[in-house]
Structure formats: structure tokens, C-alpha cells
Amino acid sequence: MTTSGEPATLRERKKLRTRQALAETAIELFGEHGFDTTPLDALLDAVEVSRRTFFRNYRSKEDVALTAVKQLWSDFLVTLDGTEKSGSLVDVFRDALLTTLDHMDDAWYERFPATLRLIDRSASLNGHSLRHCAEIQTEAAHRLGDPRDLELRMLIEFCVATWRCALDEWLPDCAPGELPGHVRRAFSAMNDSLLLRA
Amino acid sequence: MTTSGEPATLRERKKLRTRQALAETAIELFGEHGFDTTPLDALLDAVEVSRRTFFRNYRSKEDVALTAVKQLWSDFLVTLDGTEKSGSLVDVFRDALLTTLDHMDDAWYERFPATLRLIDRSASLNGHSLRHCAEIQTEAAHRLGDPRDLELRMLIEFCVATWRCALDEWLPDCAPGELPGHVRRAFSAMNDSLLLRA
């Protein structure tokens, strides 16, 4: 599910391999020496790829570091397309998210927490990550109704915010099996949080 | 309210003047020629300030462009400190926001919409803006309760998201008098949005 169908031609397979090598090595290197303090050249030397080629595959240094996050949301939108929209939209969003998480493979569950830690430690990555979330939100709005509807946009903002809070809870241990539980708990807390009093 | 007490010494006044000149000219230049397409040197030449001096006053090109936004949130936190926290926390947040907006001067209401338009058109500014919002959220959490409380963090996320949605509604015309109305409407829609059904 996380990786779409086989690339037919050898050329495409090779290209995909370098893409994956870049993404995986990026997480390793940045996790080891820090994102901001690791020059892009270190990654290029490690994977033995020229700068020109890198920038044909990824838009920026941040882009390659956020591969796991982008994979999740890309798959999420696919899941959303494939699910029947009925009942509470919050539930639709939450269930699509849980379904997507369920379909992720082990490799992803290894790289995703590492990516979260990188995001937490780098201001630049944080900004790029938040911006990507915002882009996904407008995509989700198109799939769930009229993207010009204020209440719909707010609902999606709330759902994504809830997801981020669930991640915050998960981040310390990052046990793969516990993520769905955190997501359910956070989504259950949505209504109560609005009722909080001083 | 937006600018704190007079700077006593001449030196500080001079420094403040260059800071303001940089921020104002930045909005003008970037609004005219685009943020990403305008080199920083263009701003430095216009204000007649060396690069070295600029980076002592602002952390980045994005930083100077977001001055109006940072001013708002800075004032908001001050307002939050000065208000009595009682009753619904959502209301506390909303009222502090409305109070802050009410105290902004005309110059701010001129630069703020221009800043919003810049943010909308530049991916980089968007990222920095969102990241700044996230930083403010943790600050607000400290002022409203235990920042480790899941429901509190979610509530604040929801409030800031609501504020962003209100801005989206306001952005087309940007009539200063209508902003509070948009804010009230958006905050009123919070509960209903969670009940949306397909």
C-alpha cells in the first residue's frame, strides 16, 4: 500500500532505487549528525549522487527528510478516496487515518518516528512539515465537501491538529502498536477539550 | 499597545528606527515584486543598511516580513497575561484575541493584510508563519494551564486553527472593522463543525 505498483522498466526501477536510497540514508545521516548541521553534500557523497540528480528527485533538503510524512498523507488521501463518506465527518477522517496507519509497512514504522524526532529538533523541518499539512488539508477539504465551507475547513483543521497531538503523545516511546490507541484517545477528547474551563 | 514604552536612550531610538524602516519597506518591496523574487539586497539598498546590520536586527528575510504577525501574537500573550482566566477557556482565548485586535493601531491594520497576502503567495513565508503559530501555542498553553495536558493542547490548537479560518474569510476584503465579526462567527462555528455529517 505504501508503495504503488511495480515500475515496469529498468530505468524507472533504478531511479526509484536512488530515490529510496536518498530517503533512507537521509534519515540515518540527519538522525546521527542533526539536520541543520549536516550538509547536503554529506548525503550526496554517501549515496554517490550528484547535486543535479538530487534536485531532480527532491525539491529540497527538507523534502527528502520528510519522505515518510509525505508517504503517509499521500496514502491517506488515497484511502479517503476509497472510503464511503457517511455519518460524522470526524469519524470518516479518523477511520481513514487509522486504516492508512494499518496499511503501512514495517520499514515505514521504522523511519516515521525518526522523522518525527528530526522535525522536533529542526525549525526548518518543522516549518516545511506544517506547510505540507496545510496543503493536505485543502486536498482533504476537496474530497469531503465544498472547500469554501467555513465549518468544513475548521473541521479538517481540528482533525489534523488532533492527529498532531496524538503524535506528541506517541513520540516518547513510539511503539508501533500504540499509535492507533493514541489516535482514538485524542479524537475522543475533541469535544471535551472545547468544554475546558479555567 | 503595539509598541511598548519609549526607548530612553538615543541609541535605542535610532536602532528602533532602522528596525521599523526595514519592516515597513520590506512589506512595500515584497508586496510589489514578490517575496521569493525580491533579493534581500534590494531591501538593504532601499533602506541603506548593510547586510551585517540587517541580520543583527532580524533573524532572516522571512522574519522581517512577518513583523506584523509577530507583533500581534506578542501583544496577544501580554493580553492573556493581563486577563482573568475564568469560565470557558475557548472564550478566554477568543476574548483575549478580540481585545488584542481592538488595541492595534491603524498602521498595523495597513501592514497586516499585506503581510497575509505575502504569506499566501510564498511557500517559505507560509512555513515560517505556521511555525511561529506553533511556538505561540506552547506559550499560550503555559499561560492557560498545564502544557502537558492533552485536552488543553488540543483546545489551543483548535483556537489557533479557528483564528486562521477567520483570517481566510477576512482576507478577500480586509476591511478592518469586519475582522472581529469574522472571529466571532468562526469561534461560534467550532462546536457545529465537529458535528458535520456527510
Next chain:
DNA sequence: ACTCAAAGTGCCACAGTGTGGCGTTTGCTC
């Protein structure tokens, strides 16, 4: 008034990111 330390500033050089041009290799197709 004079001096002095500190803060501010300008100039210079450098590291890092991202882009465009252009020749060369590689894999696909016939």
C-alpha cells in the same frame, strides 16, 4: 570638557542551498 568602554555598523570573505547550461552516458525501441 575629556577619555574610555561598549554597542552599532560597514566591509570582506566564506559556507551552504538551489538553479541552469551542456555534454555524456544509459536504457528503451525498432
Next chain:
DNA sequence: GAGCAAACGCCACACTGTGGCACTTTGAGT
């Protein structure tokens, strides 16, 4: 195997942001 298009590598460049160093201004002490 020959031609073709995509991908690649190398080179050079623009822009952002940082550090070093010398010079000027400012506020304070005497």
C-alpha cells in the same frame, strides 16, 4: 546494433546567512 530520449554528472552562478575585523558613535565616569 543503431537511433533516440531520458537521466546523469560536471561546471558555474545567484542568493541567504555567518564570522572576523576595523571604524564610528554613544553614554558614562571623572
